[in-house]
Amino acid sequence: MVGGLVPARGTFNRATDARRSGGSVFKPLIYGEGFEKVRNPPIHMLTMIDGEHDPTADGWRAIKHCGGKATVYEHLGASTNCPPAIVAARVGLNSVQAMFRESLHAQPEYSSQIVIGSGHTETSPLHMTEAYAAVANHGVFREAQAIGSAWVNGGQVPLPAPKSHRMFRSETAFLIQRLMTAPLRPRGTASAARRQMEIPAGMDAFAKTGTGMRSDASFVLLLPRIVMLAWSGMDDNQDLSMADGFQGATAAQPIVTQVVRDTWRIRPDLFPVERVVIPKGVVRRPVDRVAGCVDSQSEDFEYFLDNALPPDCSEGHVPASKAAPPVPLQRKRRIKAVKSPAKKLARSVRHFSRK
Numbered sequence: 365m366v367g368g369l370v371p372a373r374g375t376f377n378r379a380t381d382a383r384r385s386g387g388s389v390f391k392p393l394i395y396g397e398g399f400e401k402v403r404n405p406p407i408h409m410l411t412m413i414d415g416e417h418d419p420t421a422d423g424w425r426a427i428k429h430c431g432g433k434a435t436v437y438e439h440l441g442a443s444t445n446c447p448p449a450i451v452a453a454r455v456g457l458n459s460v461q462a463m464f465r466e467s468l469h470a471q472p473e474y475s476s477q478i479v480i481g482s483g484h485t486e487t488s489p490l491h492m493t494e495a496y497a498a499v500a501n502h503g504v505f506r507e508a509q510a511i512g513s514a515w516v517n518g519g520q521v522p523l524p525a526p527k528s529h530r531m532f533r534s535e536t537a538f539l540i541q542r543l544m545t546a547p548l549r550p551r552g553t554a555s556a557a558r559r560q561m562e563i564p565a566g567m568d569a570f571a572k573t574g575t576g577m578r579s580d581a582s583f584v585l586l587l588p589r590i591v592m593l594a595w596s597g598m599d600d601n602q603d604l605s606m607a608d609g610f611q612g613a614t615a616a617q618p619i620v621t622q623v624v625r626d627t628w629r630i631r632p633d634l635f636p637v638e639r640v641v642i643p644k645g646v647v648r649r650p651v652d653r654v655a656g657c658v659d660s661q662s663e664d665f666e667y668f669l670d671n672a673l674p675p676d677c678s679e680g681h682v683p684a685s686k687a688a689p690p691v692p693l694q695r696k697r698r699i700k701a702v703k704s705p706a707k708k709l710a711r712s713v714r715h716f717s718r719k
Contacts, residue, residue, distance in 0.1 A: 380490045384595055385481035386468075387612065388443045388553075389492060389574030389582045394479045395436055396499070396532055396540040397460055398451040399669070406672035407451060409437045409543060410656040415446035421453035424476040435656050437666070441546030443553045443573065448479035467495050467505055467531050481576055492584065493593040495531070499540050500586050502643070503532035534643045535669055541586060541640060542667050544570035553613055554583070560621035563587075563628065567637045573612030579604050581615035585624070588638040594619040645670055652677055 376382075398407035405411075415431030431444025439447040452460045457474055464470040464478065469491050473483040490508060498505035507527040514521040532540065547554040553573045563569060567588065574582035579597040581604075596615040597604065604610035628635050642648070651666045652659040657677040668674065 378489065378595065378599075380488055382488055382595075382599075383486040384489065384582075384597060385486055385576035385578075385580045386492050386582055387481040387574035387576040387580055388445075389572050389584055389593075389612070390468075390479060390481055390485065391440060391443065391448045392499075392540050392544050392572050393463065393495060394448040394452055394455075394460060395440060395543055396536050397455045397463060398436075399539050399672075400532055400536040401456075401459060402451075402454045403672070406669070407436065407454065408668050408672050408674060409539070409666050410435045410651060410653065410674045412656050413439060413447040413450055415439070415444050415450070418447075418450045419453060420446070420449040420476045421457045422474075422476050424449060426480065435653060437543060437546050437653065440543055440572075441549055441552040443547070445480050449476035452476060452479050463531075466529065467498065468492065481574065481580070489582070489593055489595045492582070492595075493591060496584050496586060496593065497591045498531040499537045500591050501537075502534040503530055503537035505529050505531040535645045538640065538643050538646055539667060539669070541568075541570045544572055544586065547571050547573060554617055556613070557583075557585070557617055557621055560618065561624045561628070563624065563635065564637050566639075567635065568640050571617075573617060575611040578602075581610060581612045583612050583616035583620050585620050587624070588636055588640070589634060590624075592620050592623065642667070647673070649673065 378384075395407070412433060412435055413431075414433040416425075416433075426445035426449075429444055430446040431439055431442070434442075434444075436447065436451075453476070457476070457478075460478065461472050461474065464472045464485055464487075468485070468487045470485045470487045472478040472485045475483040477483040478485045494505065494508055497508075505528060509523070509526050511523060514523060546552055548557055548569060548571055549555060554571045557571055558569060561569075570586040572584050574580070574584075576582075576597070579601045581596045582593065584593040585591070594616040596619065604615075624635075646667050647670045648665050648667050649658045650660055650662040651657070651664055651674070652662055653664060653666075655677060657675050657679070658673065659677040
């Protein structure tokens, strides 16, 4: 755990004590609520959502990067802003608020904006990591413990068991992880992460970038035995513009990927080439991702709850090869040069530290 750029200069640990916006890092959890609680009709990976027109609970719609009509999987890969609010409306904002309070120690408003890290959803990087550790731990949330064991005069002292509760069913936790492969795909917001980490192609990896509205960039990564999150930003909420290259993929993602790459070289035992076990109640089906249906002729596969399957393509859905192009997702501006923004951020942090 690292609590700041130069920890020796102070005692404030940003990992445990800072209250920051997670931005889009929260979106997989919102979709997970939809997987678990919406049934008529169910929400799954290939549910079509129209970010521009489908209703939200309170009429709110993001001004930028709202998203067109596409599947849940495509929306998360591009990190569009309106579809999570639409899913939250179908779940019920009260239920989403309860998840933030219980598992993220936040006090969110009754507002659709909580799905993008606004509306008093500030929480600590440690609490964000605990929530994603629950996703990796088959849906069981366990409070982090700083002390693994204690010994006095040669005898082990029993420690109180960490507080725990079930955050998601094991099937839902598995589907959230599968959904988090979307950002790692070629058009996803974290498309460079696997290459940066240099991990084997056969290793499961799940990730999500997050960019707050003012001064927060985050990146969370789940590997078979490791959950890691990095936050980057300014204590005084100084504006750090996305137009200048400050976003989760450029300011936080490189921190995590470098740690993984460097640790891999000295402790390969921490990175077994493993696949996440498919829980009972989840089935694998060949799919047409564009049309959002099951296609027996497809070589692309996805996972679903056995009682929440998408329709078959033969039931009136047009195969992808004949379908009209999907509505553009209004993807975020791609920043080619990431070195300059990182240097600018470092200079800003050093300047703030000297004040």
